[in-house]
Amino acid sequence: MIHDGFGTYPKYTKATHALCHAHHLRELKGFIEQGHTWASRMTTFLLAAKQAVEAHHGALSEKEAKRWEQVYDRILMKAQHRLETMKPLPKKALAFIRRLQKRKEEALRFLREVHVPFDNNQAERDLRMVKVKENISGTFREETFAQSFCITRSIVSTLTKHEKNVWDSLCLLLTGDTLDRVLSTT
Structure with missing residues (x-):
């Protein structure tokens, strides 16, 4: 942490x-x-x-x-x-x-420790999008919408961190591929 x-x-x-x-x-x-x-x-x-x-x-x-x-x-x-x-x-x-x-x-x-970054700026940037969404829309109407938004942002962040094309990767995910398989492809 x-x-x-x-x-x-x-x-x-x-x-x-x-x-x-x-x-x-x-x-x-x-x-x-x-x-x-x-x-x-x-x-x-x-x-x-x-x-x-x-x-x-x-x-x-x-x-x-x-x-x-x-x-x-x-x-x-x-x-x-x-x-x-x-x-x-x-x-x-x-x-x-x-x-x-x-x-x-x-x-x-x-x-x-290789897995410990110098700062947590990436985590803060990822969480900031939730606040931006909330400010623009006012709020999430249901908790499941908020959860879906967070899951989607997490996937986009992971794809970006692994230098994957976000659009192509999301298309693969929507056709049934797993995130692990998408990340392992070149």
Whole structure:
């Protein structure tokens, strides 16, 4: 489960958690605008780590991941030290740093696990269509209509992610092909 670190998510104990760095980058941008130099370093770190993971086809070796973790720890340690000496105490920035320290494993899960993306932007984009549909139409008249809409959007998103022609694939699905067979065809 990739999320923004909202306080209730850890209560979902049967899920493996990862933090969404799109949310972190937005927060870091705000800290940069307030003059926090550590936020620039963390932004650079996150974007470089993302590039490194992509260059290694989705996951780093354990040795390489540990090296990135050490840099992460050093940036946070220096940031925390600097923030704790400031008057007045920048509570929001300090809370952000402490959250990244406390949830380090979740924050850096994308370094080691191929199936864990850097952010959950695709999921948010997929869900946004439900809201757009609701805003245009007012609401779904029945729950089954909402369910059908979500299933259709999920299929379209999956086809797009697998770089399949959506129209041709939907035609195949409507003639009785299964999604697994459609995805396995070239």
